[in-house]
Amino acid sequence: MLMKLARLSLWNRRGTVAMTVLSLVISISLLLGIDHLRHEAKNSFTSTVSGTDLIVGARSGQLNLLLYSIFRIGNATANISWETYQRIQNHPQIGWTIPISLGDSHRGYRVVGTNQDYFKYYRYAGQQQLQLAQGTIFQELYDTVLGSEVAARLGYQLGQEIVLAHGIGQVSFSEHKDKPFTVVGILAPTGTPVDQSVHVSLEGIEAIHIDWQQGAPMPGRRVSAEQAQEMDLTPKAITAFLVGLNSRAATFLVQRQINEFRGEPLTAILPGVALAELWQMLSMVERLLLVITVLVLLAGLVGMTTTLLASMKERQREIAILRAVGAHPRTLFWLVQLEVLLISLTSLVVAMVVLMIGLWLGQDLLAGRYGLFIGLNPIRQSSLQLMGLVLGLALLLGCIPSWLAYRKALTDGLSVRL
């Protein structure tokens, strides 16, 4: 009966109750949505590279190395000579390597010089391999394979010719106009920086720089695209390389050996550790975002309390009637709390539905625009905890109108004071 009373009483005030629920739905779905995106972003972020045991570059900090080798952010301090790369590659513990040569760009997108092993061994998000959406991987010297975002944003098709630019700026004044590349493949979306990369062979990188010196074309010396093909295009240096070991147990041993390599100052990092450290820095922002949404939620709950408090005035008669038929003041306290419970449960359920629909609608947008792949199910331990928090806060704040109902029931008795 109490339940029926609470339900019908709310229905009787459905206009104001609906607005209260609406404001709660907005704040709760915001809270749960941000929490969800936070987790998904972290997942997506930390799964940018997987299956790689070590990343090796010239001596630098581990974040710097991680940023330029995986996230294509920033620059390498120095290169690794081809001889050193060859020597380490032949280490008995090392199963495979992926060489990476950076430094050029195409309309703001980084060019990655590498070899076929990149498509064979690179893993992200667990055990996912790179997949071609169209075409094949590069075979010829002037072939290129585009990341999905590059192709989609710039509208490139297979067979199209593109010109690489020297340096990594959005606008470059020195382009490798004489040696255009042909798009032979486009990768499927991965949600990693691979989507924003233009992949060419190491030899291709070498070829376009064959007549360059210190970042500028050598005056008076021109090597045409055809001539370059005849020349020795073994790279002189690479920027970094990813390492897969035969046995994970050897990770620390190999890392130490590379760090202590005598020929050249090198740094080998564990990608998982570096990713976690990087995320720690970024998580400041997401925590701040979470705090803001908690405040928005509080505002919504205070709004609910205000609405209930305002309704107490017109419900004095109701309280008197319930007292007359034998309701204890405590019962009236719980009646109002029951209404709070109904309002917040309804808001939670609606917010969950709204969030799921929102995620479903936003999924493609997030994947296409930001390369962020999100799951549709926002229910996890942290979201359940947040929902519990919402309910707890609601009932806590609900004590104010409930207590008022209790006081009124106790002091006013059967009379109605207006």
Add this chain to the structure above:
Amino acid sequence: MKVEQPVTDKPKKYVIELKKMRFRWPGKQGWQLALDSLQLEPGQHLFIRGASGSGKTTLLNLLSGITTPNEGELWLQQTAMHQLSAAKRDTLRAQQIGVVFQQLNLIPYLSVLDNVLLVACFANQGAHALTGRAIMLLQHLGLNDELHPKKASELSVGQQQRVAIARALLLRPALLIADEPTSALDADNRDAFMKLMLAEANESGTTVIFVSHDQALQGYFNWHLPMDQLEQGVQPC
């Protein structure tokens, strides 16, 4: 005391009995209400006449167990109300006392039938078993079946007051307290209402305490208590 008690020989079994009852609101000087003796036997309907502010609301709060007297005794059918806890008085009120106000007796968003059955929930009784009696009472009071599922707010004032009577009498309480239930009714409706209420009260074996400032209604009652002629030292509240 101006309560005219007919002398009878049979042993007294009072529905309500007051002994030297004194009441004051917290923080006030002197007694706001002093009633030395009031005894009602089953079927003795009492008319309390008093203008507003004469302490009748206080008396009704005391009689219905919302508040307790500071001194003296208050018995409802051999139960010492002045000694019960607030929660027990509330349950006792649900079971043994029906209350009808001036107006707006009903929860507006509940159906007529649910309004009548409301009292069952607080008296710890199943509403299902009482549905039959609720419908019967409503029919007796001239409220046909098609009105029962309607929302209380859709009824006229006169109909609402009759629903209130049905609710007050649902559990066959010992006492029915009516606080100016006819003040919002016109003369014709008022007389019909009085007759129906007293008839149903008698049917249920319920004693009525009727409070009104309207002297014209005095004729329906054999026992009268004018509030303004209460004992010394009583100040209106």
